[in-house]
Structure formats: structure tokens, C-alpha cells
Amino acid sequence: MFERPQRGERAILVHVAFHGAPDPDALCEFSELVVSAGAEPQVLVTTQRRVPNRRFFVGTGKAEEIRAEVLAHEAQLVVFDHELSPGQERNLERLFECRVLDRTGLILDIFAQRACSHEGKLQVELAQLRHLSTRLVRGWTHLERQKGGIGLRGPGETQLETDRRLIGQRIDQILRRLARVESQRAQGRRARLRAETPTVSLVGYTNAGKSTLFNRLTDAHVYAQDQLFVTLDPTLRRLALDGCPSVVLADTVGFVSRLPHDLVAAFRSTLQETAEADLLLHVIDASSPRRAENIAEVEDVLSQIGALDVPRLNIYNKIDCIENTEPHTDCDASGRSVAVWLSAADGSGCDLLSQVLTEHFSEQAVRRRIRLPPGQGRLRALLFARGRVLAEQVTDDGGCSLEVELAPQEYERLRKHETWLAAQWPALGEDRLTA
DSSP: OOOOOSSOEEEEEEEEESSSSOOHHHHHHHHHHHHHTTEEEEEEEEEEOSSOBTTTBSOHHHHHHHHHHHHHHTOSEEEESSOOOHHHHHHHHHHHSSEEEOHHHHHHHHHHHHOOSHHHHHHHHHHHHHHHTTOGGGGGTTTOOBOSSTTOBOOHHHHHHHHHHHHHHHHHHHHHHHHHHHHHHHHHHHHHHHTTOOEEEEEEBTTSSHHHHHHHHHOOOOOOOSSTTOOOSOEEEEEEETTEEEEEEEEOOOBOTTOOHHHHHHTHHHHHHHHTOSEEEEEEETTOTTHHHHHHHHHHHHHHTTOTTSOEEEEEEOGGGSTTOOOEEEEOTTSOEEEEEOOTTTOTTHHHHHHHHHHHHHTTOEEEEEEEOTTOHHHHHHHHHHSEEEEEEEOTTSOEEEEEEEOHHHHHHHHHHOHHHHHHSOOSSTTOOOO
16 A cells, blocks of 8 residues: 655546536536645546446546656646546556545545544544455555466465455444444433434535534534535534524534445444434535535435435525525425525524524424413423513412413423423313414
């Protein structure tokens, strides 16, 4: 294997278009991925083919052209915007005499650089080992040749089998550690479930502005930068809403087109926060010309993790980059908000999002009217603390008449622990009223 130098690497980028001319936006995203990995793009080589070449992925003539670019720019790396087979990588490295990386290896490298938490590092290592297990032959080409004659029988196969066994053992060890971490994460979810705290998860294409919006809403200080895959480890913060109980907001890893399956599998426990959320905020870069394609890619990943049925609210971000676009909301035929247009960078429209979230969770609230005698001051304080008092009137006997709005779980909790209140209020059923 090749050692990574401390400074940036000069890289030659290669993109093959199989369906017409290359997409400029896809090429731009490819370049951003390479820059995010820390490389220095020197030149982008494009070509068109109907099917990949079995030996070099590109044609023989194009492979020689790439080799000439490597020599001209003294490049240490050639990056393909496609998935290469182990044999193709090996053949290309022999021809170019430098390292060759495909799209999967590139994304894995970015994830390895960005992982900070113990769980994130384990997940990335798991994906890397699964990817590496199919490419072991590249590291032992000097031992794999088996020639006839005494003293010429190399130990290549034995060494490869040893490496496979060691990698398998390490994968098993990582899976056991991730199982323990998942158990702890599940315990946290159960605690939030017992407390009946709703979870809102931010999802979206990478660099759509999820972390910036997360910081804007929760006043957190999560690292946010105009780069791909800045957020890797999930972050949870409590979000206070006016007039209804607070929720937990989760910032998750961004998605990208052709996200490696090994990464989706490795990050399944992390993405479980998304699958079990009460509401998804799908953050969309409204200024991106590939907006429709990015939405489709996110839908595909949500389908893989079983989160398509979770209620969703579209957040069209970066409207400050679009002329004549003001913050507003889109509603369906029933008047329910289905999209919010805002700018997380300058905060415009974030108040609309808070209002929509309040309306969403208030729709599930229970509204009741209760008349409290003078001796129920403690219960009155509980109603103010745990719910939303819409109106209050003092009665002639010194008591009070309250119109309150409570989350269903708070309503049942008060009925269970307050005997006097249970006699006044019925259990939730057909008589449940919503705001």
C-alpha cells in the first residue's frame, strides 16, 4: 500500500461519460470531492464510452493520454469518478506508476479524515476494511507469482490468506464494538421515548447547509464549512418551540450521489436516528442546478434505511443565492405546510420554520378546559409548567377556569398521577380534541 504524504497531492482527475456528454455539475462535484480529500487537482480528463474497457476502464489510447498528463504534472495520484475493479486499479497503477483511486476509495478517504468520535472512526474503519478485502492482491504482487523450480515458489497465496483472516478478525471485533455503541445509542432513544420527547432529524445532500441551519436553530457551535462531508458524527441538541414542548434536533451525515454501499451499511446505526425520527427536515440547496437529482439521491438513501414513511418537511435553503426569492412557505391542498424557503446563512426565514414546527407538533396536542377550585394551586402550576395555557379566568369562588393545551403523553401522565384531575378529565379516546 502507498503512504499518504503530509502535504497535498497533485492529482489527475478522470471522468467517463456513458450517456452523452459529461454533466458539468457532476464534474464540479467530483472536483469538490477531490479538494475535500486534500488533493490538488491538476487537470480533468474526460472521455465518452459505451461500455467500460475491461482492462483499463478507459480505452488504451486514453490511458496513454492520462499517463502523459501524470508525467507532465508529476502527479502522485489519479482519481476516477467511477468504481473500478481491483484488476483495473492494478493495471492502471502499473501503467501510470502512481496510485490510482476510484470514487468509493475517495469518499472513504474523506470519511476517514472527518471521523472524530469513537463510533465514527469504527464505522469508517469497517467500511474501509470491507473495501480493502477485495483489493489485497494489489499489496502483494511481488509475492503472488508461483514459478516452477526449486526456490521459486513464492508465499503469495499464504500471505493473502493470512491477511484475509486478519481482516476478518478485525471486522468481527469492530462489529462487536459497534454493537455495544448501538446498544448505548438505543438506550438514549428509549430514554427520549419514555420522556415522550419528539426527535427531528436533519437530512439532505452534502453541503446543502444542514449544519449551518442546525447552528442557527439551536445556537450550537457545530463545525460548518463550505465543503463536502463536513459533518460526519451525529449531533443532538434540544430545540425549544414556542407554545409546545421542546424537541430534540439531530444533525446527521450528508448524502452524495453513488454513496458507497459499504458506507451505508457501516453507518446504519447512526442513520437509525433518522429512521426512528418523528419528523425529517430535508434540507435542499435551492440554488443548485442539480436540485432535482440531489433530492432523488436522498430519497434513494432514505429508502435503503427504511425512512421513507417518516413525515417530512422540505427546507429549501440558500435562497440568498437566488434573485427575487423571499422567505415563504408552501402549503398543500389542506393548508398544511410542506416546504419552507429560507437562508440559514443570514437567518432569514428561520422564524417561519420555527412557526411551522410549532404548528406541526401542536396539531398532536390535546386541548381541554378545566375549572380548578382555590385549593388546587399546585395543579395550576403543573399545567403552566407542562402545557400551554391558552386562557385563564378567575371564578367567583377564588378558583380559576383554564383552557390548556397539552401533549398527549403529558395529558395521560397528569391523569395518572393527579387523582382529582383524573376524575374531571376523561381518558384520550373519541373525545380527543386537537388544536
